Amino acid sequence: MSIRGRVWKYGDNVDTDAIIPARYLNTTSEQELASHAMEDWDATFAANVQPGDIIVAGKNFGCGSSREHAPVALKASGISCVVAENFARIFFRNSINIGLPILECPEAAQATEAGQTLEVDLAEGTIRNMDTGETYSAVPYPEFMLALIEAGGLIEYTRRQLQTEG
Amino acid sequence: MSNQQPMTMAQKILAAHTGREHLAVGELVDVNVDMVLANDITAPIAINEFARLGVDRVFDQERIALVPDHFAPNKDIKSAEQCKQMREFAHEYGIVNYFEVGRMGIEHALLPQEGLVLPGEVVVGADSHTCTYGAVGAFATGMGSTDIAVAMATGRIWMRVPETLKIVYVGERQPWVGGKDLILHTIGLIGVDGARYQAIEFTGPAIADLSMDNRLTMANMAIEAGAKAGMFPPDDITEAFVRSRAQRPYRTVGPDSGAEYARTIEIDVSQIEPTVSFPHLPSNARPLSQVGHVTIDQSVIGSCTNGRWEDLQQAAEILKGRQVHGGVRCIIIPGTQEIYLQAVRAGLAEIFVQAGAVFSTPTCGPCLGGYMGILAAGERCVSTTNRNFVGRMGHVDSEVYLAGPAVAAASAVLGYIGGPDQLPEADA
Numbered sequence: 001m002s003i004r005g006r007v008w009k010y011g012d013n014v015d016t017d018a019i020i021p022a023r024y025l026n027t028t029s030e031q032e033l034a035s036h037a038m039e040d041w042d043a044t045f046a047a048n049v050q051p052g053d054i055i056v057a058g059k060n061f062g063c064g065s066s067r068e069h070a071p072v073a074l075k076a077s078g079i080s081c082v083v084a085e086n087f088a089r090i091f092f093r094n095s096i097n098i099g100l101p102i103l104e105c106p107e108a109a110q111a112t113e114a115g116q117t118l119e120v121d122l123a124e125g126t127i128r129n130m131d132t133g134e135t136y137s138a139v140p141y142p143e144f145m146l147a148l149i150e151a152g153g154l155i156e157y158t159r160r161q162l163q164t165e166g
Numbered sequence: 167m168s169n170q171q172p173m174t175m176a177q178k179i180l181a182a183h184t185g186r187e188h189l190a191v192g193e194l195v196d197v198n199v200d201m202v203l204a205n206d207i208t209a210p211i212a213i214n215e216f217a218r219l220g221v222d223r224v225f226d227q228e229r230i231a232l233v234p235d236h237f238a239p240n241k242d243i244k245s246a247e248q249c250k251q252m253r254e255f256a257h258e259y260g261i262v263n264y265f266e267v268g269r270m271g272i273e274h275a276l277l278p279q280e281g282l283v284l285p286g287e288v289v290v291g292a293d294s295h296t297c298t299y300g301a302v303g304a305f306a307t308g309m310g311s312t313d314i315a316v317a318m319a320t321g322r323i324w325m326r327v328p329e330t331l332k333i334v335y336v337g338e339r340q341p342w343v344g345g346k347d348l349i350l351h352t353i354g355l356i357g358v359d360g361a362r363y364q365a366i367e368f369t370g371p372a373i374a375d376l377s378m379d380n381r382l383t384m385a386n387m388a389i390e391a392g393a394k395a396g397m398f399p400p401d402d403i404t405e406a407f408v409r410s411r412a413q414r415p416y417r418t419v420g421p422d423s424g425a426e427y428a429r430t431i432e433i434d435v436s437q438i439e440p441t442v443s444f445p446h447l448p449s450n451a452r453p454l455s456q457v458g459h460v461t462i463d464q465s466v467i468g469s470c471t472n473g474r475w476e477d478l479q480q481a482a483e484i485l486k487g488r489q490v491h492g493g494v495r496c497i498i499i500p501g502t503q504e505i506y507l508q509a510v511r512a513g514l515a516e517i518f519v520q521a522g523a524v525f526s527t528p529t530c531g532p533c534l535g536g537y538m539g540i541l542a543a544g545e546r547c548v549s550t551t552n553r554n555f556v557g558r559m560g561h562v563d564s565e566v567y568l569a570g571p572a573v574a575a576a577s578a579v580l581g582y583i584g585g586p587d588q589l590p591e592a593d594a
């Protein structure tokens with residue numbers, strides 16, 4: 001599966017309060033969450049993000065709370081993929097579980113600039129910068145996680161497992 | 167005596183919950199869980215996902231805890247709807263440990279108090295500060311709502327066996343230096359990703375006599391260093407705390423001697439002053455002597471980090487016979503109803519109200535910018551909570567300074583960030 005999108009670039013330690021402030025956690029409406037995505041960090045984001053856009057960030061992306069609302073808000077806002085130097089643990093789990101593709105790739109994260117276009121091949125784990133022509137390889141997923149992604153997330157994976165267990 | 171490789175506390179607890187003799191770091195395993203937690207913010211998504219699994223019951227009605235604490239007592243209509251959804255789910259599925267407003271507390275103060283999280287157990291919660299229960303010797307970790315939906319249905323969850331960072335505290339603690347100061351200092355040292363994906367073992371002679379309340383404070387903030395869990399190997403203090411509360415039999419588990427650690431660091435606590443973390447990261451820690459003159463508009467004493475009995479006692483010791491500064495709102499929130507009652511009986515409630523502070527029913531409230539103390543643009547708050555991210559407690563241009571209860575109480579009187587030693591004598 002290949003994804004192509006324009007880059008929003010952020011720095012290190014983008015926390016979950018930045019991705020979706022806690023004051024909006026009184027709803028589970030994906031569209032409502034999306035309308036406040038990144039609000040306190042980048043007030044221009046929600047109004048200008050286009051379907052397919054890609055977030056590129058530094059270290060420890062998604063640190064802080066366990067709120068699944070964070071990857072949900074980004075996915076619902078149209079973000080197709082997040083590339084970062086590395087991710088906070090819970091955000092990583094949550095993204096895989098809900099089917100938001102995320103890739104760990106320090107080289108691509110450092111070299112990419114805002115507004116550039118990236119093409120990401122999820123199966124291959126490659127990231128191509130269309131503006132510079134550079135190609136990067138992301139850290140591959142462990143096999144188990146590939147199975148989760150293939151099933152379409154943790155719920156579908158578990159549902160199938162429960163069925164076979166009878 | 168087996169000849170297998172020695173294991174860390176994390177490896178041993180996880181091995182015991184996968185039916186394996188030995189687990190290696192990095193293995194992905196399916197783990198049996200002893201307790202599953204969610205709150206009024208994370209439960210609604212978990213409940214929606216649970217419905218998609220196509221099961222008609224939870225794995226164990228006694229091993230799920232649902233706590234309306236974040237926006238409860240309901241702060242607005244939407245919050246009321248979320249709490250209602252959780253309440254109805256609890257009723258429908260016969261969840262024993264649902265705690266209604268009036269009986270609830272902040273989840274991470276409540277569950278240890280109620281003996282629902284025990285040494286040697288695996289606990290997962292849809293809340294990042296689930297790691298708090300490492301203080302009683304559990305392997306406890308935060309996850310998202312979808313993970314929790316699966317755990318509620320199956321009693322199992324996938325995990326990667328983490329490496330462990332061992333922190334050894336040595337030396338003599340200075341006056342007014344508590345668990346909060348130790349952990350803020352530690353996070354300042356290793357950074358907000360200093361223990362990313364790792365478990366932490368908190369050890370050493372300097373914390374051997376540290377009270378359970380202070381240990382809970384430290385384990386609570388393991389996540390602020392990116393850790394998956396932060397544990398105190400069980401000892402007499404653990405045993406004394408859990409013995410009378412435990413609602414199930416348990417088996418204490420400590421690390422093997424000779425276990426392999428990713429890293430061991432030693433911290434000399436005699437060098438640690440009361441500590442304050444500046445905006446906007448918990449790792450921006452500074453000793454009190456280097457804080458400078460920072461005036462404040464609000465002081466919050468409470469949360470799952472510092473809303474326990476000893477925290478309130480310390481605040482009362484400082485506020486007794488003194489007045490909250492005219493330019494400061496001081497908001498004190500006990501962690502649970504039990505602590506609230508204790509504070510009323512012991513006269514703390516009176517001390518707080520006479521000092522001019524708010525004393526409220528348990529809630530997360532201001533900690534996450536929910537309600538009960540939201541900051542306006544440009545306002546500054548010293549807070550015993552655990553996060554000072556941009557906008558955490560209100561307006562994006564407000565600021566949160568993290569500290570322990572002694573500094574937060576003293577600052578409330580001073581009107582600027584300072585310690586108890588800077589206060590004038592109290593009225594008798």
Ligand code: SF4
Pocket residue numbers: 236272273274293295469470471529530533534551552
């Ligand atoms: S008190 Fe704050 S950190 Fe603790 S559970 Fe509540 S919102 Fe989270």
